[in-house]
Amino acid sequence: MNETIRNILARRSMRSYEARPVEEEKLAAILECAQFAPSATNRQPWHFTVVLSRAMLDKISAENKKVMLASPDEKVRQRAQDPGYDSFRGAPMAIIVSGAKEAAYAACDCANAVENMAIAATSLGLGSCYLGSFKVAMERPEGAHLLAELGIPEGYVPLYALSIGYGNESLGERAPRKEGTITFIQ
Amino acid sequence: MNETIRNILARRSMRSYEARPVEEEKLAAILECAQFAPSATNRQPWHFTVVLSRAMLDKISAENKKVMLASPDEKVRQRAQDPGYDSFRGAPMAIIVSGAKEAAYAACDCANAVENMAIAATSLGLGSCYLGSFKVAMERPEGAHLLAELGIPEGYVPLYALSIGYGNESLGERAPRKEGTITFIQ
Numbered sequence: 001m002n003e004t005i006r007n008i009l010a011r012r013s014m015r016s017y018e019a020r021p022v023e024e025e026k027l028a029a030i031l032e033c034a035q036f037a038p039s040a041t042n043r044q045p046w047h048f049t050v051v052l053s054r055a056m057l058d059k060i061s062a063e064n065k066k067v068m069l070a071s072p073d074e075k076v077r078q079r080a081q082d083p084g085y086d087s088f089r090g091a092p093m094a095i096i097v098s099g100a101k102e103a104a105y106a107a108c109d110c111a112n113a114v115e116n117m118a119i120a121a122t123s124l125g126l127g128s129c130y131l132g133s134f135k136v137a138m139e140r141p142e143g144a145h146l147l148a149e150l151g152i153p154e155g156y157v158p159l160y161a162l163s164i165g166y167g168n169e170s171l172g173e174r175a176p177r178k179e180g181t182i183t184f185i186q
Numbered sequence: 187m188n189e190t191i192r193n194i195l196a197r198r199s200m201r202s203y204e205a206r207p208v209e210e211e212k213l214a215a216i217l218e219c220a221q222f223a224p225s226a227t228n229r230q231p232w233h234f235t236v237v238l239s240r241a242m243l244d245k246i247s248a249e250n251k252k253v254m255l256a257s258p259d260e261k262v263r264q265r266a267q268d269p270g271y272d273s274f275r276g277a278p279m280a281i282i283v284s285g286a287k288e289a290a291y292a293a294c295d296c297a298n299a300v301e302n303m304a305i306a307a308t309s310l311g312l313g314s315c316y317l318g319s320f321k322v323a324m325e326r327p328e329g330a331h332l333l334a335e336l337g338i339p340e341g342y343v344p345l346y347a348l349s350i351g352y353g354n355e356s357l358g359e360r361a362p363r364k365e366g367t368i369t370f371i372q
Contacts, residue, residue, distance in 0.1 A: 001215065004309035007190040008219045008302050029187065033194045035363045038304065038316045044364045051371045105318060108346065111297035112316075116194050118224065119305065123190035130224045130298075132291060151369030160294065177221045178230045183337030185237045 007123040012174070014127025017091045017165035021052070026124045027093075030164070033120040034095070037112035045103030046110050049096040049150045057094060060146060061087040063137035087134045091163035096134070098156040110159045117162050127167030134161045193309040198360070200313025203277045203351035207238070212310045213279075216350070219306040220281070223298035231289030232296050235282040235336045243280060246332060247273040249323035273320045277349035282320070284342040296345045303348050313353030320347045 001009075027050070034048060051057055064087045068080035079085065088094045097114055099106030114130055121128040135158045137143035138150075152158060187195075213236070220234060237243055250273045254266035265271065274280045283300055285292030300316055307314040321344045323329035324336075338344060 002309050003189045004193040005215055005219060005306050008306055009222050011222075011224070013224065029191055031368060033191060035367065036195050036197075036360070037301065038197070038199065040318055042361050044367065046367060048368045049371060050368060053371050056371050107293040108297040108318070111294040112301045115223065115298045115301040116305075119302075120191050120194055123188050132226055132294070150371065174222070175228050181221065181230065181232060182217060182234045182236060185235060185239050185242050185336065 008119055011118050011122045011128070012171045013129045014165075014167040014169065014171070015089045015129055016167065016169040017089065017127065017163070018168045019092055020166055021092050022126060022164055026126065029124065030117045030120045031095075033116040034097075034113040037109065037116045039109035039112065040103070040105035043100075043103055043109070045100035045106045046113055047098040047153055047156050048113075049098070049152060050093070051096065051150070052093050054092065056149070057086075057088045057091075060134065060137065061085070063143050063146065064134065067136045067140065067143070087131070088161070088163045089129050091129070091165040093165060094131070094134070094161050094163040096150060096152075096158055096161045098152045098158045101155050101157055107159060114160045114162050117164075121162075121164050125166075126164055129163045131161040131163060134158075194305055197304050197308045197314070198357045199315045200351075200353040200355065200357070201275045201315060202353070202355040203275065203313060203349070204354045205278055206352055207278050208312060208350055212312065215310065216303045216306045217281075219302040220283075220299040223295065223302045225295035225298065226289070226291035229286075229289055229295070231286035231292045232299055233284040233337075233339055233342050234299075235284070235338060236279070237282065237336070238279050240278060242335070243272075243274045243277075246320065246323065247271070249329050249332065250320065253322045253326065253329070273317070274347070274349045275315050277315070277351040279351060280317070280320070280347050280349040282336060282338075282344055282347045284338045284344045287341050287343055293345060300346045300348050303350075307348075307350050311352075312350055315349045317347040317349060320344075
């Protein structure tokens with residue numbers, strides 16, 4: 001097994017972080033990896049919002065909390081009731097990835113970019129968490145002001161986010177993989 | 187820059203391959219990387235069909251060709267008219283990734299798995315090509331028999347494929363990245 005495969009397999013969801021910021025050179029390398037992800041017909045239908053402001057992450061999180069507290073799903077309400085609730089898992093920063101609405105493969109292309117960043121972060125000794133639920137408020141009309149504040153261009157929608165930082169928890173055993181997911185055609 | 191980041195950045199779309207097969211150990215490592223991709227709530231909503239049979243790849247390709255020749259889009263017809271047309275770019279093998287229909291994030295989760303495989307392949311000295319257009323025939327009622335032949339479980343749909351093999355072309359300069367895709371929030 002080589003170093004790259006070791007890092008692909010070592011990537012885990014980190015849900016607790018130290019406060020210390022991510023170094024600029026590391027962030028630059030992570031963003032370069034994002035931009036060189038494969039995209040259908042090399043369209044690169046993505047926009048990256050690099051949120052280095054914890055105040056902005058707290059603001060998004062507070063708006064999400066309001067939406068979640070009004071959810072018909074009890075589990076969602078319970079999660080938001082946690083006094084320590086944070087959509088970004090306490091990370092010092094997060095990168096929000098938005099996709100062009102009219103790019104047919106944007107969901108795929110942007111996922112490739114996030115996965116590249118997550119692997120790069122692992123290789124640099126950083127933890128990360130791939131997030132989908134960070135956008136519940138900004139998807140609604142009353143939270144749409146956040147799109148402008150985050151510099152998300154017209155015609156793009158937030159799809160995923162990656163929180164990044166130095167991990168502050170030791171991760172246990174990996175969850176087992178599902179059985180029977182591979183068919184060989186010889 | 188470390189080895190992992192070097193491999194993330196070195197991944198390119200390879201469109202011409204040697205005939206020699208991919209070694210079993212390398213394939214096993216690539217499939218392990220696929221299975222450890224992140225997925226929403228760790229649902230792992232994927233199925234992998236590892237097609238080692240060039241006859242099967244040729245069959246899928248021939249059915250795609252028929253569909254493409256009937257396309258209203260002239261460019262698509264032209265591509266299919268090429269006597270060397272092959273949906274899998276002449277690779278000795280391909281891995282088709284199918285997603286569970288009712289998994290909301292399957293398009294993302296399966297893309298993460300493909301990207302992990304593409305990076306792992308690069309690190310092992312292999313070329314790969316991330317494909318979306320391999321499925322035009324099997325998405326139609328008249329091509330649905332292919333789903334069963336490929337072992338794609340009920341409730342899953344083919345999303346992406348990755349052709350893999352030893353590359354047979356030297357790739358030129360990378361296409362430039364789009365400008366203005368990053369916003370920083372300090």
